Amino acid sequence: xxxxxxxxxxxxxxxxxxxxxxxxxxxxxxxxxxxxxxxxxxxxxxxxxxxxxxxxxxxxxxxxxxxxxxxxxxxxxxxxxxxxxxxxxxxxxxxxxxxxxxxxxxxxxxxxxxxxxxxxxxxxxxxxxxxxxxxxxxxxxxxxxxxxxxxxxxxxxxxxxxxxxxxxxxxxxxxxxxxxxxxxxxxxxxxxxxxxxxxxxxxxxxxxxxxxxxxxxxxxxxxxxxxxxxxxxxxxxxxxxxxxxxxxxxxxxxxxxxxxxxxxxxxxxxxxxxxx
Numbered sequence: 001x002x003x004x005x006x007x008x009x010x011x012x013x014x015x016x017x018x019x020x021x022x023x024x025x026x027x028x029x030x031x032x033x034x035x036x037x038x039x040x041x042x043x044x045x046x047x048x049x050x051x052x053x054x055x056x057x058x059x060x061x062x063x064x065x066x067x068x069x070x071x072x073x074x075x076x077x078x079x080x081x082x083x084x085x086x087x088x089x090x091x092x093x094x095x096x097x098x099x100x101x102x103x104x105x106x107x108x109x110x111x112x113x114x115x116x117x118x119x120x121x122x123x124x125x126x127x128x129x130x131x132x133x134x135x136x137x138x139x140x141x142x143x144x145x146x147x148x149x150x151x152x153x154x155x156x157x158x159x160x161x162x163x164x165x166x167x168x169x170x171x172x173x174x175x176x177x178x179x180x181x182x183x184x185x186x187x188x189x190x191x192x193x194x195x196x197x198x199x200x201x202x203x204x205x206x207x208x209x210x211x212x213x214x215x216x217x218x219x220x221x222x223x224x225x226x227x228x229x230x231x232x233x234x235x236x237x238x239x240x241x242x243x244x245x246x247x248x249x250x251x252x253x254x255x256x257x258x259x260x261x262x263x264x265x266x267x268x269x270x271x272x273x274x275x276x
Contacts (some may be wrong), residue, residue, distance in 0.1 A: 003196030010233025030225025036091035038076035043084035
């Protein structure tokens, strides 16, 4: 399945199964994430020791301070007056809410009702899905930093780890093997799905800045949440297509039916040729 087809199917499933509340939920999560980000940046600029520790970290990595953006001049239009720790906690909560929304989307596009999708083994899935997704992102970024192609290969090969955990209740380790198995021999096909995900990620960040001021930041947050909704739907539909498209090892459709074979019987007297 290619990216556009997966997107079309995801939109259809979400439309038919009440995806509007999910869209509103993830849009709100997207805005909350930016509130947490801006609040953290504002708190950092107010604490010189935090600024010094950040610059020291990059200096140890061989990056000069002149190459870094001036954090004190970064715009933080959505910042609220909270401490650095509270900002980090808010960001973590937003990440968990985004994970929850993604779980529900994946299950809904797989045919479950929204209520069932939001409650079935949700605690286990939330923990395993969040941890596995974090590991996949770190491995992909690590591969991209070292060499671009290994990062792409890892990202494509492990694209369905999260979907396997969420939809089929697969364990984390088994989900890694399952994703690798599903993409084996199909990685060029899955690349088109990956390009669709990149486009969904980049679109809000490319066009929202055209709206000036705070409204533009709010639009970017909400649009990023909607992009997350569609991205999860695309991954879910592609996962189902690859999973259900595999041949069934237990199927016997290609084997002859013994009961219907007129030649599969003992020979009688009438079947023997007469002597000449």
